[in-house]
Amino acid sequence: MHNSTRWHVCEDAAAVATEAARRILAAAETAIAARGVFRIVLAGGRTPLRTYRLLSRATADWTSWYLYFSDERCLPPDHDGRNSRATALAWLDRVPIPAPNIHPIPAELGAEAAAAAYRHPVSAALPFDLVTLGMGEDGHTASLFPGQVHPVAELTHPIHGAPKPPPDRVSLSARALSDACAIMILATGAEKKGPLAAWRAGEPLPVAGIGGTGGVDVLIDRDANGALIPYRL
Numbered sequence: 001m002h003n004s005t006r007w008h009v010c011e012d013a014a015a016v017a018t019e020a021a022r023r024i025l026a027a028a029e030t031a032i033a034a035r036g037v038f039r040i041v042l043a044g045g046r047t048p049l050r051t052y053r054l055l056s057r058a059t060a061d062w063t064s065w066y067l068y069f070s071d072e073r074c075l076p077p078d079h080d081g082r083n084s085r086a087t088a089l090a091w092l093d094r095v096p097i098p099a100p101n102i103h104p105i106p107a108e109l110g111a112e113a114a115a116a117a118y119r120h121p122v123s124a125a126l127p128f129d130l131v132t133l134g135m136g137e138d139g140h141t142a143s144l145f146p147g148q149v150h151p152v153a154e155l156t157h158p159i160h161g162a163p164k165p166p167p168d169r170v171s172l173s174a175r176a177l178s179d180a181c182a183i184m185i186l187a188t189g190a191e192k193k194g195p196l197a198a199w200r201a202g203e204p205l206p207v208a209g210i211g212g213t214g215g216v217d218v219l220i221d222r223d224a225n226g227a228l229i230p231y232r233l
């Protein structure tokens with residue numbers, strides 16, 4: 001695992017989204033030029049939605065994109081709390097990515113059945129070209145929460161008792177999320193200052209356990225940064 005973590009402080013959440021969209025489109029071009037396909041893992045939660053809205057207005061070779069999800073909440077597919085639905089509304093319903101290229105986690109099946117089913121598309125896709133992730137206020141990422149231990153060899157985990165509702169979820173494992181050419185983590189807002197400081201201080205938070213061959217790029221805004229990293233205007 002390449003342990004280098006590169007920290008990028010942007011002016012605000014809008015600047016983080018612009019930079020994240022630029023990096024995703026650039027990674028797609030590179031992967032498609034090299035291998036004809038771009039395999040990306042999509043972050044859940046609210047933070048990436050601004051980036052997804054920018055991507056919905058971008059020009060790209062969408063037919064060569066293959067999309068996977070970092071985690072999902074065990075809710076019906078049309079529930080607004082589903083990461084797959086929020087991502088579709090913000091981006092995927094607005095661009096011509098072929099439906100077979102989009103791999104939502106079938107979390108409506110329940111955590112165990114969905115985790116078992118999702119191992120197949122994940123194992124067929126590794127290594128991913130780009131993994132995108134968010135981070136929670138307790139330092140969780142995807143649905144890998146502090147204090148929850150999972151078999152390290154698994155590619156996907158059923159999650160129960162998640163401290164962030166809903167309690168039942170499915171998550172890609174640290175192993176699968178780390179099997180990537182590039183990893184980008186987004187965190188914005190003052191509420192993320194604490195876990196970022198703990199991460200940089202070496203606390204073994206779940207978010208700190210993700211690392212791929214190309215290292216990790218962390219995009220944060222000034223509110224999340226506080227005085228952590230010197231910010232050059």
Ligand code: 6PG
Pocket residue numbers: 043044045046047048070071072073083133134135136137140141142143164
């Ligand atoms: C989820 C996410 C989760 C998210 C963080 C940050 O399904 O809830 O995958 O890991 O990235 O909780 O969430 P926000 O971006 O909404 O702050």
